[in-house]
Amino acid sequence: MSAIDDLATELSRLPGIGRKTALRLTYHLLRQPTDQTRRLASALLTLGERVHPCARCFNLTEEELCAICRDPRRDQTTICVVEQSSDIGAIERAGEYRGVYHVLGGRLSPLDGIGPDDLTVAALMDRLRGGQGDAESTVREVILATNPSLEGEATALYVQGQVAPLGISVSRIARGLPVGGDLEYADGVTIAQAIAARRAM
Amino acid sequence: MAPPLVTDAIVLHAFDYLESSRILKLVTRVGGVRSVLARGARASKRRFGRALDLFAEGTAELQTKPGRDLDTLSSFDVTRARPQLAGHLARFAGAGTIAELTLRFARDAADPGLYDAVATALDALASAAPERAPDATLAGAWRILAELGIAPVIDQCAECHASIDMDAVAVFSHPAGGVVCARCGHLARRGRSLPVSARAALRDWLAGDSHPVTDSGAIRAHQRLLREFVREHLADDRPLHAFEAWEHAPWAGSVA
Numbered sequence: 001m002s003a004i005d006d007l008a009t010e011l012s013r014l015p016g017i018g019r020k021t022a023l024r025l026t027y028h029l030l031r032q033p034t035d036q037t038r039r040l041a042s043a044l045l046t047l048g049e050r051v052h053p054c055a056r057c058f059n060l061t062e063e064e065l066c067a068i069c070r071d072p073r074r075d076q077t078t079i080c081v082v083e084q085s086s087d088i089g090a091i092e093r094a095g096e097y098r099g100v101y102h103v104l105g106g107r108l109s110p111l112d113g114i115g116p117d118d119l120t121v122a123a124l125m126d127r128l129r130g131g132q133g134d135a136e137s138t139v140r141e142v143i144l145a146t147n148p149s150l151e152g153e154a155t156a157l158y159v160q161g162q163v164a165p166l167g168i169s170v171s172r173i174a175r176g177l178p179v180g181g182d183l184e185y186a187d188g189v190t191i192a193q194a195i196a197a198r199r200a201m
Numbered sequence: 202m203a204p205p206l207v208t209d210a211i212v213l214h215a216f217d218y219l220e221s222s223r224i225l226k227l228v229t230r231v232g233g234v235r236s237v238l239a240r241g242a243r244a245s246k247r248r249f250g251r252a253l254d255l256f257a258e259g260t261a262e263l264q265t266k267p268g269r270d271l272d273t274l275s276s277f278d279v280t281r282a283r284p285q286l287a288g289h290l291a292r293f294a295g296a297g298t299i300a301e302l303t304l305r306f307a308r309d310a311a312d313p314g315l316y317d318a319v320a321t322a323l324d325a326l327a328s329a330a331p332e333r334a335p336d337a338t339l340a341g342a343w344r345i346l347a348e349l350g351i352a353p354v355i356d357q358c359a360e361c362h363a364s365i366d367m368d369a370v371a372v373f374s375h376p377a378g379g380v381v382c383a384r385c386g387h388l389a390r391r392g393r394s395l396p397v398s399a400r401a402a403l404r405d406w407l408a409g410d411s412h413p414v415t416d417s418g419a420i421r422a423h424q425r426l427l428r429e430f431v432r433e434h435l436a437d438d439r440p441l442h443a444f445e446a447w448e449h450a451p452w453a454g455s456v457a
Contacts, residue, residue: 015219108452110297111214111304113442116452149215150255153287158452161290189257189282 004030056127058103058120060085068100075099080143081124081159083107083152091145099143102127107146107155121159128166141169148175148193203265205275206232210261211319212254213300217243225253225274226304227261230316233309237263237274249277256283256296256323285327291454295326295338297443302342305435306349318348321409335456336402336414338447339423343406351434352407354379355400361385367404371395373426375433393426417456424448424456 004026012022029037053059054066057079061067068074068088078099082088088101104119116122128139142163146152160170176194177186186194206229213234214226221244225237242249259279263272286296299322307315322341329337346352355371357364359379365371371380372392380395395403399422405412414420428444446453 108293110294110443110446110453111301112216113440113445115446115450150284150287150293153284154290154293157287157293158290187279189279189284193284 053103057101058085058105058123059088059101073098077138077140078143079124079127079139079141080145081156082145083147083155087145099141104146104155104159107149107151108158109151116158119155121162124159125162125166128163128168139168141171143171143173145173148173203267206263206265206272208232208261208263209258209316210235210277211258211316211323212256213304213319215253215255220244223253224271228303228307228316228319229261229263230313231311232263232265233312233315234304234307235263235272235309236270237261237272239274239277242274249274253277253279254282256286256300257281258283258320258323283323283327286323289331289334289454290452291331291334292326292329294443294447294450294453294455295334295341296323297453298338298447299323299326299341299345301441301443302345302431305431305439305441306346306351312348315345315348318345318409325411331454332415333413334454335420335424336412339402339414339420339427340406340409340411342427343403344409346430347407347409351378353403353430355395355403355407358382358385360388367400368397370397371400375429393429395426399423399426420456421448 007029008019008022008026011017011025012019017025029040050062051060054061054069055064056069057066059066059068063070075098079102080091080097080099081102081104082091083104083106085103088103091097102120102124104121106114106119108114108116108119128142142159144156144159146156156172163170174197175190176197177183177190183191209230210227212225213228215223218224218238221241223239223242225239227235227237229235239249239253242253257279258281259277261277262275264275265272286292299319303315303319318341322345325341326334326337343352353359353373356367358381359374359377360381361384363382365380365382372386373379373395374381374386374392376391377385380400381392386392399419402412402414402423414423424447428441428448431441431444447455449455
């Protein structure tokens, strides 16, 4: 296999990139100065070598602990549990949450053979029991922010079942109509959930 | 361009594909089991709605092309979501087992009976009390096997067709495909003793009737019998992940 084919094959493995786009990118890179392609190659190598899961919350980081876990201004008594590291970015962009996180690394899926042992539930329980000997032994609330899908709900239910006996408050993120949305165009399941989760005014 | 295939469908498996799409495996009323690409299903709820989720049922419009294994999902109007299946882990694991069974056996040919059996099994499971989830799963699974045409014979010998009294303990032989009489039982390679109550339960489940079984030992025996029967009829050795979780994993509400 030629170097061109080799790179195009690797690029086409990336999400959203088909074979044609991969070839276009490959020819684009061939037209760039050698320095620039070298910097790109170096950045890719560094990414793989330096980035790893945070020792505490399993968010991606280059340090032992991620920036959120290291930040003394974050509320260490509240942990928001998410499926993937990318979910943290979505919550952080909202700018409302000041607590810390825990990344499960997926969700329960019997058909795919994914059970609790394949997730970081045991590490979460260690954190909640203060197994790491830090301020997190004083956790007061766990917010379950797994996706509002059937598998996400089952995963939340499982984690809730594990955490509840510790006497820590467990909450689930709300579901319902999107801000700026139109009731007329919402699907029945979303409306039903929004009505079920209504709040007093 | 072929006209779209419009059919009732149930989502049995879903996984993310690329940045915003999902690949779904559907059991459909007129097209059997189909794999479909739902473009943008994760990012935009405009086309498919939020309820395009596992075990949801609705009217699907599929763009098909001859010779292609992956159809394109144009729309999916949900008529019945089944969020109750995530309301208890025993129901969730049972539904996974029903889905795995269907996906491993069904083909891309019209089978309305199978479709109805899957829908009925999921509905029964969704409304079952948590302690009744295992026998609701067993009932649904055996009914699906019956619709697939591989129901075990339980009222006569599967080898010599001699009648076997329903009030008698019988030997169940997986290779024979059901219970066998005493004479054929001696020749069977292996078999399990099937108590009268277990045969009665099996008869009712195969007919699509409810038959409560709450004894944990009986549930375990039924789960083992079902798993062995399914294995006997599968053409490959690929693992049965959902069966494994349903039968053995404590998190999935397996019977202790």
